[in-house]
Amino acid sequence: MWVWPAEAEPEAPDATRAEPVDEVPWDDMMRRHGRRVVVALVAQGVPLERAKELAQDAWLRVIDRHRRGHITDLQLPGLVIAQAGFLARDDMRRRDRRSRLDEPHRQAAANDLSLDLEDQLDARQRLRVVRSVLDRASPNAQRVFGLLYGERAMSPAEVATELGLSVQRVRQIVCELRKRMRAAIAEPGRKLR
Amino acid sequence: MKVIVLDGHPRQEELADYVSDALSAAQSERLEEHLLDCPRCAARLQEAASFQLLLHEAAESLESDRRAPPSRLRRVGRRLGAVGGLWGAAAAFALVLMRPPTDDTEPVPVVTLADDPSPERSDDRRWSGECDPTDIGCAEALLASVDPLESVDPLSSWPDDPLVRSVFDSEPSLEPCGSGEDGGMLVCPVDDDPFSG
Numbered sequence: 001m002w003v004w005p006a007e008a009e010p011e012a013p014d015a016t017r018a019e020p021v022d023e024v025p026w027d028d029m030m031r032r033h034g035r036r037v038v039v040a041l042v043a044q045g046v047p048l049e050r051a052k053e054l055a056q057d058a059w060l061r062v063i064d065r066h067r068r069g070h071i072t073d074l075q076l077p078g079l080v081i082a083q084a085g086f087l088a089r090d091d092m093r094r095r096d097r098r099s100r101l102d103e104p105h106r107q108a109a110a111n112d113l114s115l116d117l118e119d120q121l122d123a124r125q126r127l128r129v130v131r132s133v134l135d136r137a138s139p140n141a142q143r144v145f146g147l148l149y150g151e152r153a154m155s156p157a158e159v160a161t162e163l164g165l166s167v168q169r170v171r172q173i174v175c176e177l178r179k180r181m182r183a184a185i186a187e188p189g190r191k192l193r
Numbered sequence: 194m195k196v197i198v199l200d201g202h203p204r205q206e207e208l209a210d211y212v213s214d215a216l217s218a219a220q221s222e223r224l225e226e227h228l229l230d231c232p233r234c235a236a237r238l239q240e241a242a243s244f245q246l247l248l249h250e251a252a253e254s255l256e257s258d259r260r261a262p263p264s265r266l267r268r269v270g271r272r273l274g275a276v277g278g279l280w281g282a283a284a285a286f287a288l289v290l291m292r293p294p295t296d297d298t299e300p301v302p303v304v305t306l307a308d309d310p311s312p313e314r315s316d317d318r319r320w321s322g323e324c325d326p327t328d329i330g331c332a333e334a335l336l337a338s339v340d341p342l343e344s345v346d347p348l349s350s351w352p353d354d355p356l357v358r359s360v361f362d363s364e365p366s367l368e369p370c371g372s373g374e375d376g377g378m379l380v381c382p383v384d385d386d387p388f389s390g
Contacts, residue, residue, distance in 0.1 A: 035214035043242035048228050048235065130251040142255065149252035
């Protein structure tokens with residue numbers, strides 16, 4: 001027996017979705033973290049121009065999803081870097097889809113996988129080396145380093161204001177730290193990629 | 194800062210400044226133009242970018258280490274320290290309790306355990322030693338003489354309990370004769386000999 005359909009109830013608001021919030025200073029975020037997103041792609045071997053395009057695309061997607069209220073936990077720049085990385089891999093897949101079906105290429109992909117694991121191990125080792133240099137640095141140098149490269153990603157001028165140092169002194173501290181880190185990584189038996 | 198170019202290629206510092214976003218827009222543009230035409234510098238840029246990411250990772254791991262709760266070993270150490278502190282406080286409290294009154298008008302009586310008049314302390318086996326309770330050696334000997342099992346088992350000394358003893362003292366025809374199913378004490382008449390009848 002056919003039953004007259006009841007009137008559809010209005011869709012209940014999804015409690016898990018956040019209200020569209022547009023209070024994020026996107027311009028400031030892009031200015032502060034934009035280069036890091038591009039650099040993350042360049043470090044993966046993406047050509048600079050393509051990296052800038054993909055980074056721009058990643059920012060637009062994240063902003064759009066956030067304005068729709070789909071992103072409840074906005075972590076910057078990590079989320080944009082992850083999105084840009086995904087776009088870069090997707091880009092690579094699209095380009096190589098046809099050739100990936102070839103057997104030699106599949107073998108090469110398997111080799112790439114083992115190399116990737118080696119790279120990951122090497123990356124961990126390098127991180128340990130850099131951390132050991134950082135741990136031996138003075139508390140002041142650690143503070144400068146943390147403000148420059150940490151979550152707040154300050155510029156040298158901002159760090160100088162925050163810590164009451166001259167910009168030149170901030171640059172000098174970071175330059176010295178980076179020099180020591182490079183030297184520690186480049187020690188015999190270690191090779192910086 | 195000017196972009197110093199050696200042999201037509203930017204120096205490592207310029208690449209580092211580029212990935213750190215420390216160059217001006219004009220300097221960055223100039224560098225990027227060069228990178229488009231120079232695969233060698235593009236490779237160097239990739240290296241600089243990898244190093245830059247490594248620095249970010251190092252800074253983030255440093256920050257997370259500072260925010261992280263103390264390690265398990267440190268927590269155990271702190272707990273042991275707290276327990277040690279409690280034991281120390283308990284020992285100090287016990288010594289204060291056992292210390293004789295310090296009234297200058299009266300001579301300080303040295304209370305020996307053997308002289309303790311309280312009936313609960315009439316067990317000669319435990320309290321036979323005569324010593325000054327304010328002496329740390331004496332206190333330690335006393336603590337060592339306490340049977341921990343006995344001290345936590347309330348039923349282990351029920352025949353000697355003063356309350357129970359008083360019942361038997363008032364009723365000499367009764368005596369304890371074992372435990373019931375529920376663990377409670379059984380009392381039997383003295384002349385109720387199960388083998389007599």
